[in-house]
Amino acid sequence: MVKLIQKEIIEDIDVSENQVTLPENVYVKILKHKKALIAFGAVTLVALGLFFAKGLFIAATVNGNPISRLSVVRELEEHSGKQALESLIQRKLIEAELNKKGITITQEEIDIELKRIEGQVVSQGETLKDVLVAQGMTEEQLREQVAVQKKLEKLLADKTQVSDEELNAYIENNKITPPEGVKIEDFRKQLSDQLKQQKFSQEAQKWISDLTTNAKIRYYVNY
Numbered sequence: 001m002v003k004l005i006q007k008e009i010i011e012d013i014d015v016s017e018n019q020v021t022l023p024e025n026v027y028v029k030i031l032k033h034k035k036a037l038i039a040f041g042a043v044t045l046v047a048l049g050l051f052f053a054k055g056l057f058i059a060a061t062v063n064g065n066p067i068s069r070l071s072v073v074r075e076l077e078e079h080s081g082k083q084a085l086e087s088l089i090q091r092k093l094i095e096a097e098l099n100k101k102g103i104t105i106t107q108e109e110i111d112i113e114l115k116r117i118e119g120q121v122v123s124q125g126e127t128l129k130d131v132l133v134a135q136g137m138t139e140e141q142l143r144e145q146v147a148v149q150k151k152l153e154k155l156l157a158d159k160t161q162v163s164d165e166e167l168n169a170y171i172e173n174n175k176i177t178p179p180e181g182v183k184i185e186d187f188r189k190q191l192s193d194q195l196k197q198q199k200f201s202q203e204a205q206k207w208i209s210d211l212t213t214n215a216k217i218r219y220y221v222n223y
Contacts, residue, residue: 082223093211094148103151113146152204160199162192170195 058066076084118128132139153160167188170176178187 077223081221085221085223089215089217090208090212091148093215094152094208097211098148098151098155101155103155105147105150105154109150110143110146113150114143117142117146152207153200156200156203156207159203160196162195162199167192167195 057069059069059072060067121128121131128139132142171188171191176191178184
């Protein structure tokens, strides 16, 4: 096809001593050929766009019948929309307040905490990857949660300290004795960490609750 067009163009060329001119009918042929190429390119781009954009609008097809992503979103909103919205609101409030107070952590702190979590999971005969899949989480999402928790730990550090008096009272009141073969120092350290985590959970919940109560939240959707 291209060779035929080239042949027609060559035959129609008017060659003079100093210039080469193309007759008007040749320009028309070239223009038609160019328009055909543009039209073909446009159709190809549209087809490719529809193919790659399909996942933006269609979640799945069942025997050729599509299920839109919008219908999936509506289903999710109906069952857990309120919980998801409240979670997003709290996340924004927490991030904004932590940034306001200048609370930061390093990547190394996150990595250390992830290794600690992974060690606990492995000790229970599982892998971190399997646990994340079961929870419907990615490692990046876990890192984000760890980052928020570590920042909150720094923010609430003064309220989560465990004194020796508190630890002794806890051991005495609950009549706890160290397991056989465990050093007393390690035993007390484990108990202290447990009490500290309990305090952190209580203080963090209170802090988030107060933050939410004092925030100006306007709802545009009711679930």
